[in-house]
Amino acid sequence: MNDDNQQTVPLLGSSLSYSAGIPSSGDNQQHVRIVNNLAMAATKTNIAVTPTDDDSDCDTITSRTLLKKKTEFVLPAPSNADVENRKNDPEADQTDKANCTTPLNPNNQKNGSPSFTDRLKDKISNAVPNVIQKKPREYKLKAFVGFLFLLVVFLVGFAYIFYYQQLARKTYFERIRFTKEDRIIRVYDDYGLEALRGHMGASFPTSQKSYKCHERDRPPNSTLCLEWMGRGRLSLAQTPNKNQDDKSRCYRVIWQSLSADTYPTDCYEMNNQLWFGAGAVLGQQHDFAGWPLNRAEVPISPFVTGSEVRGHNGWGQVLRRYFMNSKAAAIIVDDSTPLWVSVNANQSQLLCLQSRSSGFPFFDHGEESIVSNTSTKRNGTKNNPIVHSVLNYTICTAADLETLLTSLADAWWDGLRKDEMEVVKKLMEDPVWRFQPRADDNQTVQSLMKYTNSIVGSVWTSPGYLLIDTPWEERTGDLEFDPNRFQGLSEALEIIHRKGFKVAVTVRPFVSTFSKTYKSGLDFQLSNSSADSVGTWIRQPYGEGSPALTSYNGDHSLALADVTSRNISEWVADHLNTLIKNYELDGIFFESVTADYLPHYYVTAKPLTDPSKLSSLWVDAARQVTTVLSVTSATQMPRLPTFVAIPRLPSTWEGLTHLLPLVLTLSVSGYPFLIPPPVGGISNLTKPDKELYIRWLQVSTFLPVMQFATIPSSYDAEVERMASNLTGLRQSTVLPILQRYGGSSVFDGLPIIRPLWMLDPFDKEGLDVADEFCVGDELLVAPVLEPGAREREVYLPKGVWKDGIDGSLRKGGRWIHHYRAKLDQVPFFTRAAEGTRL
Numbered sequence: 020m021n022d023d024n025q026q027t028v029p030l031l032g033s034s035l036s037y038s039a040g041i042p043s044s045g046d047n048q049q050h051v052r053i054v055n056n057l058a059m060a061a062t063k064t065n066i067a068v069t070p071t072d073d074d075s076d077c078d079t080i081t082s083r084t085l086l087k088k089k090t091e092f093v094l095p096a097p098s099n100a101d102v103e104n105r106k107n108d109p110e111a112d113q114t115d116k117a118n119c120t121t122p123l124n125p126n127n128q129k130n131g132s133p134s135f136t137d138r139l140k141d142k143i144s145n146a147v148p149n150v151i152q153k154k155p156r157e158y159k160l161k162a163f164v165g166f167l168f169l170l171v172v173f174l175v176g177f178a179y180i181f182y183y184q185q186l187a188r189k190t191y192f193e194r195i196r197f198t199k200e201d202r203i204i205r206v207y208d209d210y211g212l213e214a215l216r217g218h219m220g221a222s223f224p225t226s227q228k229s230y231k232c233h234e235r236d237r238p239p240n241s242t243l244c245l246e247w248m249g250r251g252r253l254s255l256a257q258t259p260n261k262n263q264d265d266k267s268r269c270y271r272v273i274w275q276s277l278s279a280d281t282y283p284t285d286c287y288e289m290n291n292q293l294w295f296g297a298g299a300v301l302g303q304q305h306d307f308a309g310w311p312l313n314r315a316e317v318p319i320s321p322f323v324t325g326s327e328v329r330g331h332n333g334w335g336q337v338l339r340r341y342f343m344n345s346k347a348a349a350i351i352v353d354d355s356t357p358l359w360v361s362v363n364a365n366q367s368q369l370l371c372l373q374s375r376s377s378g379f380p381f382f383d384h385g386e387e388s389i390v391s392n393t394s395t396k397r398n399g400t401k402n403n404p405i406v407h408s409v410l411n412y413t414i415c416t417a418a419d420l421e422t423l424l425t426s427l428a429d430a431w432w433d434g435l436r437k438d439e440m441e442v443v444k445k446l447m448e449d450p451v452w453r454f455q456p457r458a459d460d461n462q463t464v465q466s467l468m469k470y471t472n473s474i475v476g477s478v479w480t481s482p483g484y485l486l487i488d489t490p491w492e493e494r495t496g497d498l499e500f501d502p503n504r505f506q507g508l509s510e511a512l513e514i515i516h517r518k519g520f521k522v523a524v525t526v527r528p529f530v531s532t533f534s535k536t537y538k539s540g541l542d543f544q545l546s547n548s549s550a551d552s553v554g555t556w557i558r559q560p561y562g563e564g565s566p567a568l569t570s571y572n573g574d575h576s577l578a579l580a581d582v583t584s585r586n587i588s589e590w591v592a593d594h595l596n597t598l599i600k601n602y603e604l605d606g607i608f609f610e611s612v613t614a615d616y617l618p619h620y621y622v623t624a625k626p627l628t629d630p631s632k633l634s635s636l637w638v639d640a641a642r643q644v645t646t647v648l649s650v651t652s653a654t655q656m657p658r659l660p661t662f663v664a665i666p667r668l669p670s671t672w673e674g675l676t677h678l679l680p681l682v683l684t685l686s687v688s689g690y691p692f693l694i695p696p697p698v699g700g701i702s703n704l705t706k707p708d709k710e711l712y713i714r715w716l717q718v719s720t721f722l723p724v725m726q727f728a729t730i731p732s733s734y735d736a737e738v739e740r741m742a743s744n745l746t747g748l749r750q751s752t753v754l755p756i757l758q759r760y761g762g763s764s765v766f767d768g769l770p771i772i773r774p775l776w777m778l779d780p781f782d783k784e785g786l787d788v789a790d791e792f793c794v795g796d797e798l799l800v801a802p803v804l805e806p807g808a809r810e811r812e813v814y815l816p817k818g819v820w821k822d823g824i825d826g827s828l829r830k831g832g833r834w835i836h837h838y839r840a841k842l843d844q845v846p847f848f849t850r851a852a853e854g855t856r857l
Contacts, residue, residue: 299335428768449483496530611652670700
């Protein structure tokens, strides 16, 4: 480096100086900016530099250290050539010393020399290495390129994952999405919102891979068919609408088990929606059993009719394979499926459907299977074995709950005769009087006459039906009145008929092995024995076909007629016809056998896919010779004029509280024609509590049929007065509405007694109201259901309503708090004409 290219620059805050070359005019602009910034910082500090005692006062090493502190740059050390030049140039050395003692003043110029700032710029410009000067620009470029690379990788990966997710989550019929990897099905409504989400094939792990079905295994018209090797086969197809007015969309789901130990199971989420249907639920400790279904908790159990006494499952006497949620989606299970159901098991918030053709009562060995030691499934025989389970059901969606219910309702008018409609009308107009004889009462006929005399002349213009309840036989199944307790019954019944009563009796399908009917059945079996004949009674699956016995109501040796055989069905009808003719009866109330009362091991002439169907076969046999007025157990609405009797409820406030949820559940499950329990409940021959009896009577006034066991006159004048007022209200206001909607229900199958959401399916407040109900769309009832209560909360759907107590008009879509109702008052409201304003 030449001497004329050197400048001595005093450094800030130090007695040292540093010599560096002056930068050329072609240096980097970034470099110039750095130097300018450092120089400006230096000008702001006016610090004198004191020279040291030797010639190295402006030591470059110390200067580099100080500059590093100020700028984070390390200045290069002077070269050997620089040192030699300084030794050969004393004048330059003296100049450097003078500069070391010069105060730091940027305006100080000597002999026209550059200012301090200019010299500092020059020194630092040459001091900063080129590699450092270039780093900011290079690093920015590299960072930008790296960012672009990562962005491209992310977008490609996201597109890849999204693409294959869409391939897996394929859309079917524009309303169903199914992901075959995790087997989740999503069903959407008309608005594109998710109405149903299910976990398919829950009985085997989701890690198992699926394959397309072979063409020979694909069901007809199926859009989707997948198979999990050794586990199950799933098919999905859209079903056609019933007619042009049908506004629902329905899809058929079929699971077939491919191994004996695999039970097809689908579970649907219950959270974020309310569920209705299924039927009566047993053993619930909450106030509103089964309404909505989310409040129930039932472990996986056979979906067959049951009773509180037997307790084999969580289901009651009246069921329907029908489940519907508040998002207007429904699941209807085919009758051919040996169905098991769980609801919110272990608080899972899942509704699970399972097909399992094993386990009581889905247990029916063929005779050959025992002899040959082979294992066939329920109802399996040598000629017709059932190897694997099939889960077959339909999913339907609609715009709203009311539309869905309308689409799925069944009509009852086809083939209905005029005389049968007269029976329906008679049951709705006049009450049913249930007379329960005592087994130890030898004066039963006298008690019967006294009971009917207290009814005649009361507030009812027509006495209605007199029902002689059990026990009226000497032995169960005799189908004859006990001659010891019913002496002179024929004459008494003639008098009762003249008073205007229609007379019916309660009949059960059980036959005691000590009865005359049982012996008659054995004789019939012997007289009709042949190679293809079957026994009169449901048989054991082993031995020589001995009758399979069961127990009921304390009697432990009872047989059941095998009405799956046409010959046996006609034999039962003949015996019933004898009873009807001998006593000129007007019909029977059939106390049906529930599936949990079947023998544990049994075989029938024809397989019973659903053991609950045995009751309906018995009703079909009885209908050949008489009118079946009601049944206590059902899995579908029987043919009119047969009503469905709501299971008996105890004479308690809890029993009254459970009445309305049962009525609502059965109504939306396809049972519009219902007979409620007797007013006051079943009280075991003691009178119900007076207040309970009055409140129960108020509820029954608005139901399709009124049934009494305890007569109002057995209390006091106050109860008789209230009963008279309620009878007048029923005749003038309620009955016309009941008959109008009952007539329309024959054609459209819609409920007569309706939940609040049928008036406004989009009103979330009315979805889970379980202690109010509507008669059609015109009358709303909010009865008092608690002891001692004289007020309650009432919710009115949208519209204008007329108060049935004070006649005032009230705006709907809101709650009425602390609505007062005295003991002799029942809160009810009639819908005002459209356009009515307050």
